[in-house]
Amino acid sequence: MAAEAVADGTIPAVMAFALVGVLGVGAQWVAWKMRMPAIVLMLIAGLAIGPGLGLFNPERDIGPLMGPMISVAVAIILFEGGMTLNLHTLREAAVGVRRLVIIGAPVGWLLSALALHFVAGLSWASSAVFGGIMIVTGPTVIAPLLRQARLQRRPAQLLQWEAIVNDPIGALAAVLAFEVVLITAAANTFGDAVWDMAKGIGIASALGLAAGWLISEAFRRGRVPEYMKVPVLFALLLLIFALSDYVLHESGLLAVTIMGFYIANAGLPSYTELRRFKEHATILLVSGVFILLAASMDLERLSLLGWRSVLFLVVVIVLVRPVTVLSALAFSNVPMQERLLVAFTGPRGVVLVAVAGLFSERLVAAGFEDAGLLTPLAFALVAATVVLHGFSLRPMARLVGLAGGHIPGVIFAGGSQFSTSFATALREYEVPVLVADPNRARLRSAREAGLPIYVGDILSDGAEKGVEFISFGRIVTTSDNDAYNTLVATDLAPEFGRENVFQLKRAKQDSQRHALPATLGGRVVCGGLRYLEIAQRMTNGWSVRATKLSEEYGLSDWQADNPDSIPLAELVAGRELRLLDHKAKLRGEAGMHLLALSPPREKDHNGAPEEAAAD
Numbered sequence: 001m002a003a004e005a006v007a008d009g010t011i012p013a014v015m016a017f018a019l020v021g022v023l024g025v026g027a028q029w030v031a032w033k034m035r036m037p038a039i040v041l042m043l044i045a046g047l048a049i050g051p052g053l054g055l056f057n058p059e060r061d062i063g064p065l066m067g068p069m070i071s072v073a074v075a076i077i078l079f080e081g082g083m084t085l086n087l088h089t090l091r092e093a094a095v096g097v098r099r100l101v102i103i104g105a106p107v108g109w110l111l112s113a114l115a116l117h118f119v120a121g122l123s124w125a126s127s128a129v130f131g132g133i134m135i136v137t138g139p140t141v142i143a144p145l146l147r148q149a150r151l152q153r154r155p156a157q158l159l160q161w162e163a164i165v166n167d168p169i170g171a172l173a174a175v176l177a178f179e180v181v182l183i184t185a186a187a188n189t190f191g192d193a194v195w196d197m198a199k200g201i202g203i204a205s206a207l208g209l210a211a212g213w214l215i216s217e218a219f220r221r222g223r224v225p226e227y228m229k230v231p232v233l234f235a236l237l238l239l240i241f242a243l244s245d246y247v248l249h250e251s252g253l254l255a256v257t258i259m260g261f262y263i264a265n266a267g268l269p270s271y272t273e274l275r276r277f278k279e280h281a282t283i284l285l286v287s288g289v290f291i292l293l294a295a296s297m298d299l300e301r302l303s304l305l306g307w308r309s310v311l312f313l314v315v316v317i318v319l320v321r322p323v324t325v326l327s328a329l330a331f332s333n334v335p336m337q338e339r340l341l342v343a344f345t346g347p348r349g350v351v352l353v354a355v356a357g358l359f360s361e362r363l364v365a366a367g368f369e370d371a372g373l374l375t376p377l378a379f380a381l382v383a384a385t386v387v388l389h390g391f392s393l394r395p396m397a398r399l400v401g402l403a404g405g406h407i408p409g410v411i412f413a414g415g416s417q418f419s420t421s422f423a424t425a426l427r428e429y430e431v432p433v434l435v436a437d438p439n440r441a442r443l444r445s446a447r448e449a450g451l452p453i454y455v456g457d458i459l460s461d462g463a464e465k466g467v468e469f470i471s472f473g474r475i476v477t478t479s480d481n482d483a484y485n486t487l488v489a490t491d492l493a494p495e496f497g498r499e500n501v502f503q504l505k506r507a508k509q510d511s512q513r514h515a516l517p518a519t520l521g522g523r524v525v526c527g528g529l530r531y532l533e534i535a536q537r538m539t540n541g542w543s544v545r546a547t548k549l550s551e552e553y554g555l556s557d558w559q560a561d562n563p564d565s566i567p568l569a570e571l572v573a574g575r576e577l578r579l580l581d582h583k584a585k586l587r588g589e590a591g592m593h594l595l596a597l598s599p600p601r602e603k604d605h606n607g608a609p610e611e612a613a614a615d
Contacts, residue, residue, distance in 0.1 A: 004137030007420045016061040023049070033211025038140055039386055040119045042287060043379065046294020057471055058292050066363070070292065074283040074358045075241045075256045076234075077351060078171045080281075082260025095153075097161040100342075103171050104162070104328035108135040117402070120312040125181040126371045129359050130614070133171030134316070134381070135324075137163045138349020141386055144349060147391055152402045159345060167189025171355055175254045176201070177357055182366055190472045202245050211240045211255075212262025219268050234281075286350045293357040293375060305376050312377070313384050321346040337400040337523045345393055347385040353378045407431050413458045415486045417538040418526075418597070419478040422568060424449050425544040425595050429573050432472060449581040459491055472496075476578055477503040477522065480531050489522030498522065502579055505530050523581035526597060527566035541600035544568060546593045555588025565596040 011019065023045045030037035049056040050555035055126055058066050066096060100153035113131030116122045122130070142163040147155050179201065215233060218224050225233050358377035363371030397403040409432025412419035423433040423446065435446040435455040443453045458475075474494055477485035485503040493501045502521035507530050526534060547558055570578045570592045580586070588594070 011061040042290045046291045072288045080262040082257040083264045086420045099328045100162040108324040128177040132177045136170035141347045141349040204251040207244045208255040208258030216266035256492045274585040289354040290350045347389045348382045411475040413477040414479030420445040421544040457598045474500040477603030482506040486521040528582035546595045565598040567596045571596040
């Protein structure tokens with residue numbers, strides 16, 4: 001059977017599923033390695049195997065399952081968007097973020113719909129639906145762009161939070177517009193349309209709220225065991241989506257979005273675990289949907305994008321987005337250069353393509369033929385904005401004086417003489433640093449050294465809102481509590497990546513019952529020394545110092561002159577920082593600065609002079 005399929009040019013369904021998974025996840029991994037937005041590689045991969053080489057045609061190779069698959073995937077994506085919309089977070093967000101959401105979202109919706117109708121030539125129905133989802137700037141795209149561009153804290157925060165909060169709002173706006181369009185088209189009179197719309201929104205809202213309440217109460221009262229929470233959540237999600245669609249066609253998307261919104265604001269103790277799992281599931285689904293939609297594009301549909309489509313892209317980038325942001329931030333305390341940077345930075349992401357692709361098919365089936373342009377327009381908008389802002393964000397930030405450091409910063413969780421000395425040495429090379437500790441007294445040395453500090457638990461909600469993690473790429477836990485160091489390293493590993501999380505070596509336990517599992521925690525730093533061993537050295541006058549290696553004074557010379565020093569990091573000023581775990585091999589290249597915990601100067605061997613000291 002499989003052989004016949006291959007002979008006919010089709011791919012077996014199982015092979016098609018595997019191909020979509022490998023290409024989607026593989027593109028994201030390669031993008032991570034290359035430090036570029038994954039959406040660009042996914043777009044190239046999907047178009048290459050689809051309309052490019054003709055190897056994969058989803059409608060041909062997957063058949064009737066493709067429609068339901070995309071519908072369920074988009075439902076889960078919108079549910080995930082609803083779970084990110086926490087009203088508490090919005091209330092505590094900066095004034096600029098609130099303005100971008102409360103004022104910017106409706107203004108952006110209106111201007112996008114006008115551009116779609118008068119410039120791209122779409123009907124009001126298609127324009128209203130697509131204009132709603134166009135207000136989403138794409139959190140999955142913004143994050144890698146910000147990591148690459150290294151903006152200063154406030155503009156980075158504005159772009160990040162706007163993308164996060166507007167993501168579910170844009171999806172909800174598109175869903176509501178879609179419901180209005182379908183109901184209005186199907187109703188015989190205006191009264192029927194109003195009644196059908198009220199009934200649809202009412203049923204979907206009731207089902208979504210009921211499901212959210214049921215899940216929240218069941219989890220809060222311990223009616224569901226911990227290991228079954230995620231399966232129960234997704235099973236109920238699918239049931240609500242299917243039931244709402246069965247009761248009233250196409251109302252399921254609204255129901256699951258409201259369900260996610262309710263859970264996000266229910267204050268569940270297990271919300272963090274739920275959020276992480278659904279983020280992982282969403283990455284898989286977004287990758288799959290994007291590859292499927294890109295591979296489904298045909299050259300005939302792409303050829304429909306004429307000069308009006310190009311003009312539409314220009315209008316959106318240079319007119320709609322700037323007017324939306326500048327009007328939202330008018331008369332605010334946000335400086336003008338930050339307004340301009342945010343105004344001309346609006347990359348769209350895979351959620352736009354996924355939702356637009358689903359609504360495009362539904363609108364075409366309902367008789368709106370021009371809706372067939374929504375998917376190619378969405379791809380064109382995503383490709384244009386991602387490529388443009390990917391190359392322009394850093395130069396533009398540098399032009400207006402909002403560019404941050406080139407090297408990702410380091411957070412030290414735990415105030416001590418060692419963390420102060422290490423952070424001071426890094427700051428000499430303009431590496432962003434932050435020393436955090438719940439006990440203000442332990443931050444005394446950091447305050448005296450003029451280092452940025454955070455008084456509080458780095459794992460708290462306050463830290464999540466008050467510390468701009470995008471400015472930092474690594475964390476080193478240096479407190480005197482091994483369990484706390486392990487907790488911080490384990491909890492923040494998904495945020496920073498396990499390869500960028502470090503901690504001091506845990507104290508040796510005589511009994512197995514007191515020893516923590518080796519699978520927890522981060523990479524061991526400072527040559528495997530424990531807290532008390534480092535503290536004793538600091539008391540004896542040790543400090544973190546840097547030495548520049550050269551052709552004349554290389555690594556072997558430094559090792560001979562500093563036999564007792566403990567390497568901590570290798571740094572190329574303005575370009576690269578590599579923190580060293582206790583098993584790392586030194587590169588020791590010429591021009592590189594080697595940071596090490598070293599004995600007092602009077603005990604050093606005679607050699608090349610050290611450059612930076614933090615005694």
